[in-house]
Amino acid sequence: MKKILHIFLTLGVMTGLSSCEKYLDINTDPSNPQVAEASAILPPVLAQMVRGHVFDSRFTGRYVQYWGLNSALDSWERHGYISGSDNGGEMWRSHYWSVGKNIDLIIEDATPKKQFDYVGAAKAIRAWTWQTTTDVHGEMILKQAWEPNRYVFEYDSQEDVYKEVVRLATEAIQDLSNTETIPALRRGDAVYNGDVTKWTKFAYAVLARNAHNLTNKASYNPDKVIEYVDKSFTSNADNFSVSHAGSNSLDGNFYGPLRGNLTTTVPGAFTIGLLDGTTFAGVVDPRLPIMFAASPDGVYRGVQATFGDPNNAAGNVRRIPLLWGNLPGTTAPTAGRWIYRDNAPYQLATYAELQFIKAEAALKKNNPTLALEAYKKGIEAHMDFVGVAAADKAKYMTSTAVAQTAGTLKLSDVMLQKYIALYAIGAMETWVDMRRHKYSSDVYTGFTLPTGTRLFPDNNGKPVYRMRPRYNSEYVWNRKSLDIIGGNNPDYHTYEIWFVKP
Template identity: 60%
Template sequence: MKRLTILTLLLGLLTLSSCEKYLDINRDPSNPQIAEGYVLLPPMLANLAFAEQFDSRFIGKYIQNWGEATANDTWDRMGYNAGSDNAGNIWRTHYWNLGANIQLMLDDATAKQKWDYSGVAKAMFAWSWQTTTDYHGEIILKEAFEPNRYVFDYDTQEEVYAYVQKLANDALTDLNRTDGNVSQASLARGDLTYGGDRSKWIKFVYGVLARNANHISNKSTYKPDAVIDFCNKSLASNADNFNVPFTAGGNSALANFFGPSRSNLGTYRQTDFLVSLLDGRVFKGVVDPRQSILTTASPDGVYRGVTPTQGDPNNLNGNTKRIPTFWGELPNLVVAGTTPGKYVYKDGAPFPILTYSEIQFIKAEAAFIKGDKAMALTAYQAGIGAALDYAGVAAADKAKYLASAAVAQAASDLKISDIMLQKYLALVGHGIIETWVDMRRYRYAPTVYTGFTPPSTEQLFPDNNGKIAYRVRPRYNSEYVWNRASLDKYGGNALDYHTVEPWFIQK
């Protein structure tokens, strides 16, 4: 019996040894065993775009970029879907799709002295930390990636803002290095946005810092000169825009999330507020040359938009007053793979994460607050011009609009509402989270956002207790299922937690 046991053990060891050798010689060279930066980077870039797009479907209703075709939609009412991960993709992307992958990319870059890759990783994470905290308020920072944890404590938004600054400055340090194995050709293997051009990544990082510094405009610590300096070092033209590319045709998973093939905006309609900014009602009777680009007329030729919570009363096949989809076609006529779409709502349209026009409007606002109206006017007009170019407006129409009564022509005539409404238009369909930051900073003021009317107390979601939305609740399936005790410390389990004003807008 003893001999049998020994023989069995020896046979087992021989078998294990043989298996190890077999596995050693059968590694798949097509699937790397170590995650390299050029492999990790493309899906992370795609997820930056998908996160914004996924959650913008909901927040776009808060800011009235769009509304639902049917009445009494929860998000039109500034509510939320309890027990659901709806509007939780920014959270998921930050902590899961990026998260450990960022660290893998940093480890690989450090080991191989690829400082350009480490700079890019830090730049993306700085942007993601900024977006996630602006969206949710208090989030998990210090304990976020500690192993073997099941409960995570939240950190203040002020701490997250400070960490964004540190991470962004670390990114600049790495991106400015030329030693080691820094190589544009190497970085370009994974960099689908800037093709390995570190100078453009540096400008992007300054854009993140500009957002970070400008978002605290209500505080006594706000420094408009610092914001202006960051803007001056950031994107210098539309050629510097941070665009995530997508592909039309073939695999729909590679198409723009807002394109007709993926049908994620099928029941969404332009709002009356958006239409009013383009048809002359707000801007002194001047029709915006982007009207037919950002919105679509009904079959009878009239531009209409839904009033949030009321839907489209003409939403029937054959009704000539029916409001079309964002793809420029009536709902019943949209055909995946055939309907081309329009603007940022096309299958092959790149999705902008940060644009030159946004940077100019940030600069204009900071200069206006500082009291330098001349600088504010110049940046404001540059922002409008860049937005018109981005939308594909013809040169003659652009020049006519810039010289019209819709655009302030003198520094003494410029108002903060001029700046913020034009920034709103520049970011329609893609800068929705940034626009929501702005609207919250100004507390949805109709003196700034002319014509914007939140749902009435009776129309608001019941859990709001008569208050409008100021943050998004943390992702349900991680926080409300596993981390409720930590949420309690910040009142996160309250039904109206999404109406609590975040730190960044407070004085």
């Protein structure tokens, strides 16, 4: 937690100089603000939400076999981790530091001004960072988070963190509907342009994820999940999309050519199999040529987890850079396909995902008719997001790849289509789903875990269920607290996370 401590040391120095306030006033530049306003803090907070999510998705994407590396026996594909590295700790860093206390600063600035729209948005963001981070790591520092003058921080249960998400999201909804608000959120809001209705829908999206992740618990309430989904996004226009200017590597989309990320990353064979007709009885998905690049011979190929890319030497490269090329009539930053443009927005929550959540909840409620409706809406929404032509979408929706009746709809139908819809931008949420279903090949048809020597050596034959906390804060500065939860054990990353357990 060293980074957190630095924040409070700075605040402590500022407090200690308060007695010299009059002297310091003569050195104050009246042209520059001395207190950061909410409108100035919010944009970088939004950017850091994306950074935390997408940087860790590099590794959760390998756990769920969205993609793999050219080289064989990658530690993440083996359901392992990199010792002594911050890889896999970016959401932790984002939640506690780069978003961290900035949320409090927004609330402290906005509350006396009665800008409750900022207050509500800030609480919704913090609810999202708690939810997303605990879903990756499990136990977190909740009660002592951001407490000054501390060198040791004690972990709290994931159950407590889940309750905190509900509290914050509920308060966010109340603040966003406060009739005494003096509207101001439009300044600095690069997602919804100050639309409190859409921010409210986002808060309900967080609540829907929170409630739905508990499918293995006796307390799971499908009616409550469906209620939250119905109060959330109603179309792709409501998606939580963080925009990118795409003018340089600093403001460019993570997946765009300016940043040049994932140059050795290749789609996973399981993913390609869902779209090329392998899994769905010969039906080729119209999303395939938009989301992926074919090999020189026109065949779409993916790598089997832990085996690397044996065809690379033969020239059958189908890596992400092949999606960066100019399409007809496009130039930078709009060049590239689908999410692989420099100015492409990054989606942190989507209408399609929520419809699949509703479909699964409806199946558990034994309402297959409602489930079928939501399932089809989810597929159609993702096809629209990808940019599938109307005729191709209509043809696919009546094919054997899509369940046509309530009586034939299965859980695997819902989860496989959700897996496709969350490709790349939803790798973190897909990992939540796979762990909820214990990586079941009955749910994820054709999915196989690495076994034997292909599995990470510290796993003792078990798949991964959590990422370790961030190395440079927890393992360097907070190691004694990790002992209490088993965090220093070699196989800690295989411990089933709370929401997985009955």
